[in-house]
Amino acid sequence: MSIQFEIMHKDIAGRVGRLTVGDKRIRTPALLPVVNPHIQIIPPAGMAAMGIEGLITNAYIFSKSADFREEALSRGLHSVLGFDGLIMTDSGSFQLSVYGSVDTTNETTISFQRDIGSDIWVPLDIPTHPDAPRETVEADLAVTMSRLREAKELFGDDAPLAGPVQGGLYPDLRERAGRETSELGFAFCPIGAVVPLLEGYRYKELVRSVIAARKGLSSAACVHLFGAGHPSMFALAVAMGCDIFDSAAYALYAREGRYITPSGTLKLAEISELPCACSVCRSHTADELRSAPDKERLLAYHNLAVTQAEISRIRLSIQEGTLWDLVDERCRSHPRLLDGYRELLKHAHFLERSDRATKRRFFYRGDESCSRTEVIKFQEMIPRIQLGKRSLILCGGPRPQEFDDVLELRPPFGAVPTELSETAPMGQSEVPEWDDAMLASAFAGVDALLSANPDTDVTFSTTPDLLDLIRRRFPAAQVIS
Numbered sequence: 001m002s003i004q005f006e007i008m009h010k011d012i013a014g015r016v017g018r019l020t021v022g023d024k025r026i027r028t029p030a031l032l033p034v035v036n037p038h039i040q041i042i043p044p045a046g047m048a049a050m051g052i053e054g055l056i057t058n059a060y061i062f063s064k065s066a067d068f069r070e071e072a073l074s075r076g077l078h079s080v081l082g083f084d085g086l087i088m089t090d091s092g093s094f095q096l097s098v099y100g101s102v103d104t105t106n107e108t109t110i111s112f113q114r115d116i117g118s119d120i121w122v123p124l125d126i127p128t129h130p131d132a133p134r135e136t137v138e139a140d141l142a143v144t145m146s147r148l149r150e151a152k153e154l155f156g157d158d159a160p161l162a163g164p165v166q167g168g169l170y171p172d173l174r175e176r177a178g179r180e181t182s183e184l185g186f187a188f189c190p191i192g193a194v195v196p197l198l199e200g201y202r203y204k205e206l207v208r209s210v211i212a213a214r215k216g217l218s219s220a221a222c223v224h225l226f227g228a229g230h231p232s233m234f235a236l237a238v239a240m241g242c243d244i245f246d247s248a249a250y251a252l253y254a255r256e257g258r259y260i261t262p263s264g265t266l267k268l269a270e271i272s273e274l275p276c277a278c279s280v281c282r283s284h285t286a287d288e289l290r291s292a293p294d295k296e297r298l299l300a301y302h303n304l305a306v307t308q309a310e311i312s313r314i315r316l317s318i319q320e321g322t323l324w325d326l327v328d329e330r331c332r333s334h335p336r337l338l339d340g341y342r343e344l345l346k347h348a349h350f351l352e353r354s355d356r357a358t359k360r361r362f363f364y365r366g367d368e369s370c371s372r373t374e375v376i377k378f379q380e381m382i383p384r385i386q387l388g389k390r391s392l393i394l395c396g397g398p399r400p401q402e403f404d405d406v407l408e409l410r411p412p413f414g415a416v417p418t419e420l421s422e423t424a425p426m427g428q429s430e431v432p433e434w435d436d437a438m439l440a441s442a443f444a445g446v447d448a449l450l451s452a453n454p455d456t457d458v459t460f461s462t463t464p465d466l467l468d469l470i471r472r473r474f475p476a477a478q479v480i481s
């Protein structure tokens with residue numbers, strides 16, 4: 001019954017994969033809707049009809065429920081919930097983080113999850129609040145790690161156990177936690193204690209924490225971002241290598257009359273149109289939805305449908321190699337997401353190692369595009385380009401004959417030998433009229449080329465408008481126009 005994860009397609013550090021536990025299999029990235037047995041606003045059978053292959057519920061709630069405990073133990077979780085897809089259970093750790101204590105132990109909660117037939121069991125990790133001092137984070141992490149070891153010892157290497165990664169806002173602790181969790185043999189690793197970061201729109205710190213955990217974790221691990229359920233940040237999280245999300249947002253937001261869109265949340269009370277293609281939005285006007293007797297259920301359906309559609313869009317963009325475009329688009333919908341995006345780009349060297357070699361396209365979308373992995377991949381290759389004594393760099397000017405090597409300036413990449421100009425990523429790149437940022441990035445590439453070829457005399461052939469700029473930037477070079 002061990003957990004298996006296969007990766008089929010990659011883009012940035014994101015992947016399209018397949019998670020298999022026993023006879024259950026789900027496509028990833030995946031959203032596991034949170035199901036509360038007491039309040040099933042959308043019954044799990046209805047979720048299956050929406051294409052949902054897995055869900056998550058809370059074993060602690062089941063274990064403390066007069067109504068559900070014995071039923072789950074005798075009939076099994078799948079029968080009680082009426083869902084035969086993959087069911088993951090959480091341990092009670094979240095209650096621990098909210099209420100400060102729980103009435104169970106690591107061994108008791110895992111045994112209970114096993115006995116009710118859950119497909120993925122979570123130990124009793126400690127989600128330390130991100131603003132806790134380092135000593136608290138370290139002490140809690142030590143307890144979490146000892147519970148992960150204990151879980152493996154008591155339930156065996158083949159048990160379908162998740163290995164949560166804690167460590168708060170300390171990148172070294174997150175990375176160490178990730179490494180140790182992978183060394184213990186966990187193939188499914190949720191990154192924990194990020195809910196307060198998500199609630200506070202602290203995307204920059206989220207990115208730092210996830211990247212650090214990812215650095216420690218094996219790249220073969222299936223990574224779950226615990227408690228992340230708003231679709232506007234899925235693309236960003238997937239780009240870092242998160243494969244699984246769980247969402248209570250669809251239901252919690254519906255209760256508060258909030259209408260989820262892939263770029264943010266609207267208040268149903270304030271909107272005049274329903275800008276969505278789901279069946280609820282196409283069969284109701286905004287006024288009708290506001291006054292519908294089952295408004296909360298309809299809104300929850302819409303919220304889940306748009307969340308699920310974003311997952312499909314992400315899987316598609318990974319297969320096409322256009323995930324950067326989606327990250328760029330989504331992260332412009334809120335300034336704090338833009339902070340997260342800019343933080344992500346600071347880690348582009350790390351991301352570049354997992355990125356694929358060829359993509360469908362490189363569309364330049366502004367300054368941020370200069371830091372993308374494709375630019376870094378090309379610029380890291382530049383020192384291997386060997387030039388003859390006399391080289392020409394075409395920047396839109398004439399092409400005299402007498403040169404050993406001819407290159408084209410291809411912002412934002414650099415100077416590209418003409419024989420490579422149709423190869424990836426330059427061959428697939430489309431840029432608008434050159435702007436300062438892409439020229440600066442290309443000139444940095446030229447610097448790298450010139451330092452790798454100190455004996456080359458270089459001539460730039462340029463249009464008149466770039467003449468002065470290039471003369472100033474490369475005073476030792478010849479410039480013709």
Ligand code: GUN
Nearest residue numbers: 093094127192193226227
């Ligand atoms: N749900 C949200 N965050 C967490 C976490 O850190 N650990 C567990 N077990 N569940 C969570």
Ligand code: ZN
Nearest residue numbers: 276278281302
């Ligand atoms: Zn809708």
